[in-house]
Amino acid sequence: MSRLEKQPGELINRLNVIRFTFDGKPVEAYEGDTVGSALYAAGRRTFSRSFKYHRRRGLLCCAGQCPNCIVAVDGAPGVRACTEPVREGMKVEHLNAQPGLELDVMRATDLVGTKFTPPGFYYKTFIRPRKLWPVYEKVLRHAAGLGVLRKEQPEREWRTEYRRRHADVLVVGGGAAGRRAAADAAAQGDDVVLVDEGPVPIEPIAGVEILARASALGYFDGIVPVWQGDTLHQIRARRHVFATGAIEQPLVFAGNDLPGVMLSGGALRLPQLYAVSPGTRAVVATTSDRGLEAAATLHDAGVRIVAVADLRTERTAAARRLAERGIEVLIDHTILAAKGGKTVDGAVLGPNGVEGASVEKTFECDLVVVSGGFAPATSLLLQAGARTRYDAARGSFVLDELPPNVTAVGDVAGVDGAGDDGAAVAVPPPVSGAGHGKCFACLCEDVTAKDIHLSVEEGYDSIELCKRYTTVTMGPCQGRMCQLPAVRLMAKETGQSLEQVGTTTARPPWVSVPMGILAGRPFDPAKRSSIHGRHRELGANIKWAGDWRRAYDYGDPQAEALAVHRAAGLIDVSTLGKLLVRGREAGEFLDRLYPNRFSDLKPGRIRYGVISSDAGRIVDDGTICRIDDDTFYVTTTSSGAGAVEEWFSWWLADWRMDVQLTDLTQGLSAVNLAGPRARDILGELTDLDCSPEGFKYLDGKQAGIAGVSCLILRIGFVGEVGYEIHFAAAHGEHVWDALMRAGADKGIRPFGLEPQRILRLQKMHILVGQDTDSESTPFGAAMPWIVKLDKEQDFIGKWALEHYAIEEPATRLVGFTLANGYVPTEGSVILDGLGDPAGQVTSARFSPVLDRVIGMAWVPSPLARDGSQVTISDEGRTLEAHIQTKPFYDPDGEVLRS
Amino acid sequence: MSFLLTCPNCGVREVTDFGYGGEISARPKSRPTLRELGEYNYFRRNRAGVQREWWFHRSGCRAWFIAERDTATNEVLLTELPADGDGGSSA
Numbered sequence: 001m002s003r004l005e006k007q008p009g010e011l012i013n014r015l016n017v018i019r020f021t022f023d024g025k026p027v028e029a030y031e032g033d034t035v036g037s038a039l040y041a042a043g044r045r046t047f048s049r050s051f052k053y054h055r056r057r058g059l060l061c062c063a064g065q066c067p068n069c070i071v072a073v074d075g076a077p078g079v080r081a082c083t084e085p086v087r088e089g090m091k092v093e094h095l096n097a098q099p100g101l102e103l104d105v106m107r108a109t110d111l112v113g114t115k116f117t118p119p120g121f122y123y124k125t126f127i128r129p130r131k132l133w134p135v136y137e138k139v140l141r142h143a144a145g146l147g148v149l150r151k152e153q154p155e156r157e158w159r160t161e162y163r164r165r166h167a168d169v170l171v172v173g174g175g176a177a178g179r180r181a182a183a184d185a186a187a188q189g190d191d192v193v194l195v196d197e198g199p200v201p202i203e204p205i206a207g208v209e210i211l212a213r214a215s216a217l218g219y220f221d222g223i224v225p226v227w228q229g230d231t232l233h234q235i236r237a238r239r240h241v242f243a244t245g246a247i248e249q250p251l252v253f254a255g256n257d258l259p260g261v262m263l264s265g266g267a268l269r270l271p272q273l274y275a276v277s278p279g280t281r282a283v284v285a286t287t288s289d290r291g292l293e294a295a296a297t298l299h300d301a302g303v304r305i306v307a308v309a310d311l312r313t314e315r316t317a318a319a320r321r322l323a324e325r326g327i328e329v330l331i332d333h334t335i336l337a338a339k340g341g342k343t344v345d346g347a348v349l350g351p352n353g354v355e356g357a358s359v360e361k362t363f364e365c366d367l368v369v370v371s372g373g374f375a376p377a378t379s380l381l382l383q384a385g386a387r388t389r390y391d392a393a394r395g396s397f398v399l400d401e402l403p404p405n406v407t408a409v410g411d412v413a414g415v416d417g418a419g420d421d422g423a424a425v426a427v428p429p430p431v432s433g434a435g436h437g438k439c440f441a442c443l444c445e446d447v448t449a450k451d452i453h454l455s456v457e458e459g460y461d462s463i464e465l466c467k468r469y470t471t472v473t474m475g476p477c478q479g480r481m482c483q484l485p486a487v488r489l490m491a492k493e494t495g496q497s498l499e500q501v502g503t504t505t506a507r508p509p510w511v512s513v514p515m516g517i518l519a520g521r522p523f524d525p526a527k528r529s530s531i532h533g534r535h536r537e538l539g540a541n542i543k544w545a546g547d548w549r550r551a552y553d554y555g556d557p558q559a560e561a562l563a564v565h566r567a568a569g570l571i572d573v574s575t576l577g578k579l580l581v582r583g584r585e586a587g588e589f590l591d592r593l594y595p596n597r598f599s600d601l602k603p604g605r606i607r608y609g610v611i612s613s614d615a616g617r618i619v620d621d622g623t624i625c626r627i628d629d630d631t632f633y634v635t636t637t638s639s640g641a642g643a644v645e646e647w648f649s650w651w652l653a654d655w656r657m658d659v660q661l662t663d664l665t666q667g668l669s670a671v672n673l674a675g676p677r678a679r680d681i682l683g684e685l686t687d688l689d690c691s692p693e694g695f696k697y698l699d700g701k702q703a704g705i706a707g708v709s710c711l712i713l714r715i716g717f718v719g720e721v722g723y724e725i726h727f728a729a730a731h732g733e734h735v736w737d738a739l740m741r742a743g744a745d746k747g748i749r750p751f752g753l754e755p756q757r758i759l760r761l762q763k764m765h766i767l768v769g770q771d772t773d774s775e776s777t778p779f780g781a782a783m784p785w786i787v788k789l790d791k792e793q794d795f796i797g798k799w800a801l802e803h804y805a806i807e808e809p810a811t812r813l814v815g816f817t818l819a820n821g822y823v824p825t826e827g828s829v830i831l832d833g834l835g836d837p838a839g840q841v842t843s844a845r846f847s848p849v850l851d852r853v854i855g856m857a858w859v860p861s862p863l864a865r866d867g868s869q870v871t872i873s874d875e876g877r878t879l880e881a882h883i884q885t886k887p888f889y890d891p892d893g894e895v896l897r898s
Numbered sequence: 899m900s901f902l903l904t905c906p907n908c909g910v911r912e913v914t915d916f917g918y919g920g921e922i923s924a925r926p927k928s929r930p931t932l933r934e935l936g937e938y939n940y941f942r943r944n945r946a947g948v949q950r951e952w953w954f955h956r957s958g959c960r961a962w963f964i965a966e967r968d969t970a971t972n973e974v975l976l977t978e979l980p981a982d983g984d985g986g987s988s989a
Contacts, residue, residue, distance in 0.1 A: 164912070221900035221972065236902070236912075614925070615939040646954055650919065653962035653980050663960075799926070799935050 002041060004275040004301060011199060011273045012037075020090040023101065029086040034199065036062060036069050036082030037274035039092075045259040045343045047071070047081055049097040051475070052446035053110035053438075056342060058259025060443070060481075062266035064197070064511075065247060067444040067476045068257075070095060070147075077147025078476070078512050082266075083199065095147040110438075119451050119470040120458070155522070162520045163233045167193045167209075170224055170237035172216045172380060174202045177410025178243030182208045185241070193235055195226050197511070199273065218508025219383040232517050239405045242381050246374035246411035247480050249396075250443075251285060251428055252489070254337035254436030256370070257443055260344030264294035264371040271301045279367025283347035284308040285335035287395075288425040291371035292318035292329065298369070299325050307363045309333035309349045311426040336360060336433025338368050348433065355435065373425050375484050376412045382506035390499040395427035396484060397503055430488040441489055442482035444475020449489055456493040463490050467504050476512050479504065529574035530669045530732025538750055545753060546639045548575045553752035558848040560751035561758045564720055565849050567747030568675035570739055571756055573717075573724065574732065577622070577641025578668050579634040579648065583659035586632050590624065592795050593651060595778065595787040601626040606698040606713055609634075610778055610786045611644065616800030618772045618781060620644050623715055623724075625700035633700070633711060633726075637768050641665045651796070669732040673739055674722030674759075677746040682712070682723055684742045697897045706738035716896045718759035719889050758845045761854060762889035764815050770826075771813060771842040771856050777801070780809040780858070782885065811839045812864035815888060816872075816881035818853040821846070828874040830859050841872060847888065854888050857881070901972040906979045907959045919952025919962065921945070946970050953977070 003014075016031035022039060029038030036059055039047070046056040047069040057068040064083035072093045073079040081092070097104040169185040171178050174196025182194040186207030194208050197215040204210065214228035224240070226233040248263045250256060262278060264286070270276040281304045284295045295305050296318070308329045310319060319329040332352050339346040339362070347368050350360040375396045378388055385403035390396075391414075398414050431439050431449040439449040447470045455461075460469040463486065472486045473479035483503060490501045527548045535542060540551035551572065553560060563569050581589060587599030594609040601607050603626050611619040620640035625633045636644040645663045652659055673681060683690040686703040695701060700713045708731040713724040727735055740748060757767070766772055766781055778786050778801070787801050818824070823844050830839030844855030859870050863883060872879040890896060904910050926938055943949070948968045955961050966975040 223900050613939075614935075645960070646917065646956075649960065650952070650954070650962050656980070799929055800939070802929075803932060803935075 007275045010275050018086045022092045033086045035084045041276045054104045054106040062269040065480045165235045167191045167237045169239045171241040173243030181241045215511040242408045243410045244377040244412045246376045249372040251372040252431045252439050254433040257440045258338045258344050261368040267369045281365040282367040283365045284369040286371040287311045287373045289318040337436035379506040430492040441485045442472040445471040447472040452489040530729040531572045531736045551752040553754045557754040561755035563749035564675045568677040569751040574669040575638035577636030578664040580662040581632040585657040589659045591793040612797035616797045618776045669729040670726045672724045674718045674720045681743045719763040764887045777804045779804045781813045811858040814864045815884040824874045831871040904977045905955045915957045917954035917956040922950045
């Protein structure tokens with residue numbers, strides 16, 4: 001690696017050599033280098049191939065602004081080599097070139113000529129035959145682009161985090177103006193965060209948190225997300241100071257994209273920060289003193305300046321300082337073309353506004369330094385609500401109005417740099433030297449000056465339409481390099497002023513950001529019952545059920561269901577919602593929330609309830625046990641637990657009754673013990689009289705099981721004699737084990753969610769959300785008995801239910817059986833007499849105890865009676881089903897009550 | 899949407915901590931006509947400006963409270979626990 005002698009501000013540590021690879025070949029760098037500076041020092045000039053034409057592109061800005069040095073690092077595409085610090089062993093690879101960066105077959109698209117890829121080319125060319133578009137698309141996608149993502153991503157090892165930071169003041173930009181603003185605010189006692197994306201370390205400022213090498217991505221309703229390494233800081237500040245600076249602009253001329261054409265800032269950063277000489281013979285083209293000063297600095301660093309073109313008509317002091325070094329400045333001149341193959345080998349200069357071979361001068365060089373003025377980096381400010389206007393003297397869009405609590409300082413506010421006297425900056429022509437070759441307005445998307453011309457010619461003559469048609473400003477640079485050139489070209493083509501053309505909308509993200517940073521930590525929270533470990537030991541098939549991980553079965557759902565009928569089964573139902581409703585008015589509260597009565601429920605008794613909305617639709621269901629006069633124990637569905645608690649507490653907040661609500665869902669576990677031997681098992685474990693008379697159907701009793709106090713509800717959960725046992729979650733496995741031990745000689749089997757669904761379907765117990773939807777009423781769902789319209793208490797849903805009690809619903813929920821053993825897909829369509837869809841199947845299972853297929857479906861009301869037949873259409877299969885309105889198993893509940 | 903909201907119990911929190919309960923709409927005082935019932939259930943004023951609305955501190959104390967918010971600017975004028983008659987219900 002060739003380096004200059006030690007530079008005063010260099011960032012590299014020459015004592016520490018870092019080794020990495022580029023396209024598999026070893027590269028040596030110093031600590032403090034970027035991938036870009038190290039590769040440049042190693043002699044590399046081509047860093048990427050362009051998006052469309054696969055032209056060679058080299059370092060341009062050396063500040064992470066342009067798209068020219070985008071590479072992949074360790075498999076992650078979209079990394080800018082010029083700002084990416086080198087790390088030992090990193091694997092850097094080029095993008096978008098086949099077979100390699102130096103020989104790219106897709107270069108043909110450039111050589112064949114612009115005719116091949118004008119704007120809208122794909123849509124114009126590949127429109128017919130339409131059928132072939134998928135084939136075209138595959139090829140085109142492969143040809144264009146900025147890298148490839150692997151189709152199958154392994155679980156990422158890269159851990160990213162969000163951090164929320166509240167501050168008084170956020171300063172974006174760590175230049176002189178930003179640091180001053182941060183220090184001033186801190187001095188007044190404000191809590192200040194300063195964000196800077198540059199490579200130069202920032203001296204600590206008292207009272208200021210400095211986030212270095214961190215990029216502000218956008219401004220979202222007062223939150224500024226800042227990407228720093230593995231962290232996304234979400235910063236919310238009361239006041240924002242933007243010190244985002246100004247972005248040096250390129251000039252639009254022929255070959256302005258050749259490797260070796262560099263912005264003056266980039267040409268200076270290489271020697272000053274990394275002691276890398278950008279070239280040996282340089283031609284400089286500038287519109288302000290910036291380029292002249294760069295020429296002087298490069299000269300002093302040993303670069304031979306062969307020619308300098310200054311667009312301005314007056315010789316400034318900077319030009320005279322160059323003359324002292326023996327460098328003559330061509331006044332009122334500009335660059336028309338950069339020439340060369342792999343890199344620049346010459347530059348054509350000419351007087352401004354005059355073209356032709358007679359006035360042009362060609363200079364041999366290996367570096368073209370360009371400075372086309374500066375555009376304030378206003379994007380974040382615009383996102384925050386600022387407005388800009390065109391400033392003819394500066395030749396750029398400058399800040400005009402700022403929203404409250406937002407300030408701009410430094411170059412972005414136009415306080416220094418160009419502007420004060422007329423000679424400070426010249427506004428460049430939209431394009432020069434067009435006769436020499438392609439002149440690029442947009443490097444990201446390969447949009448030439450000619451493409452903008454074609455866009456206007458075809459009618460896309462506003463900047464926003466042109467943007468969408470040509471994709472100018474839509475690439476990785478987000479308009480940094482191309483917004484102003486595109487607006488100038490648009491003004492030229494349409495004859496409008498720049499003010500009239502305006503700019504495109506500034507949108508986030510302002511900086512390319514990996515998706516992983518936005519995604520944050522891979523976070524998949526799961527709820528598990530306190531008995532979960534036992535299910536795993538038993539080899540349960542565990543699946544997601546809402547937020548929960550649940551045992552679907554233990555290997556044989558049919559046998560598990562049969563065990564419940566023949567002996568006993570035990571299922572973990574800890575996921576049920578459990579609410580304690582207490583207080584003097586608890587009974588009345590429930591009377592207002594449910595269509596049936598609870599205030600008359602006797603202590604120790606249980607009643608089923610369906611919650612309806614004020615629109616009369618089923619919201620949830622569950623059982624309610626009155627524990628004492630003031631205390632009700634309410635269970636809800638597993639998936640509805642949170643929503644029911646919100647629903648109850650909402651009405652309670654409104655009604656302000658003497659009621660306390662406690663959500664016990666997470667604190668209590670529950671199991672359901674069911675089957676003909678359930679009574680024996682429970683009797684062995686408690687002192688309770690478990691006889692049919694002593695512990696009746698719908699009794700709720702408190703008793704100890706294996707030393708744990710439990711609430712035992714005798715309900716008809718799965719259709720056999722059954723007890724739902726609720727207890728403190730900490731004792732989950734202990735109670736489970738005690739029940740399984742007591743049942744061991746009685747044929748007990750654990751059963752999962754799938755056999756539970758079979759058993760409940762046999763009883764036509766609805767599953768809210770599966771058998772009902774947001775339109776289902778208790779009347780349609782065959783539960784008219786649950787609605788007590790004669791109840792003196794007004795209740796939620798009463799008025800709507802009064803209406804639905806009279807109006808015949810279009811469809812009703814009924815059971816059906818199928819003869820031939822095929823289980824229809826849930827969601828299959830019920831057809832009416834004309835063969836049109838008229839309902840749907842909501843549940844279907846094979847019932848081992850009944851030895852046939854059973855299900856539930858919404859069918860047209862006239863067909864919703866015993867003995868009628870409906871047609872089910874299941875993806876091309878047609879099935880005849882028999883309607884049944886009473887439960888398939890134990891229709892009169894004799895087993896249940898026994 | 900992003901702003902800060904002050905829970906009357908817990909204090910200032912990010913809005914993502916809360917659940918939105920919608921604008922406060924008056925529940926009919928007595929048996930409504932079908933049309934009134936439909937309007938209560940399904941129609942919203944959808945005001946662009948200051949409105950009173952329900953919020954739920956879902957990731958916090960799980961209390962419902964009332965906020966006055968400008969829907970056009972997300973400026974929150976006040977938050978408070980409901981007092982009698984605030985929630986718009988008659989029951």
